[in-house]
Amino acid sequence: MKTLKTIALVVLAGASFALSLPGIAQAMDGSSPGKDGATAKSTSSADMAEGEIKKVDKDNKKLTIKHGEIKNLDMPGMTMVFQVKDAAMIDSVKVGDKVRFVAEKGATGFVVSEIQASK
Ligand SMILES: [Cu+2]
Numbered sequence: 001m002k003t004l005k006t007i008a009l010v011v012l013a014g015a016s017f018a019l020s021l022p023g024i025a026q027a028m029d030g031s032s033p034g035k036d037g038a039t040a041k042s043t044s045s046a047d048m049a050e051g052e053i054k055k056v057d058k059d060n061k062k063l064t065i066k067h068g069e070i071k072n073l074d075m076p077g078m079t080m081v082f083q084v085k086d087a088a089m090i091d092s093v094k095v096g097d098k099v100r101f102v103a104e105k106g107a108t109g110f111v112v113s114e115i116q117a118s119k
Pocket of ligand 1: 077079
């Protein structure tokens with residue numbers, strides 16, 4: 001009788017251990033949507049072009065940027081001058097900074113509408 005009780009306990013322990021496995025698997029699955037969400041976020045920042053600040057012309061509110069491909073402008077990588085949409089952008093960068101930015105074609109040339117330091 002005592003032996004039977006011991007066996008029953010071992011079976012119960014085994015069963016609860018087995019039950020905890022799907023629980024762990026579920027917890028791991030549960031973390032996937034969060035990871036996917038992060039991937040989706042980095043996809044949207046992938047729309048930004050990458051570049052390096054070559055020259056800051058504060059007086060004329062212009063930046064010379066050596067940039068990678070700019071998909072929305074169908075432009076390959078090159079070094080060129082951009083105007084900035086907001087004068088404060090001029091103060092937010094310095095020569096040598098690696099940046100990610102969004103450029104638009106304006107009436108008088110290409111304009112940086114968004115810029116951020118890249119990591
Ligand atoms: Cu260009």
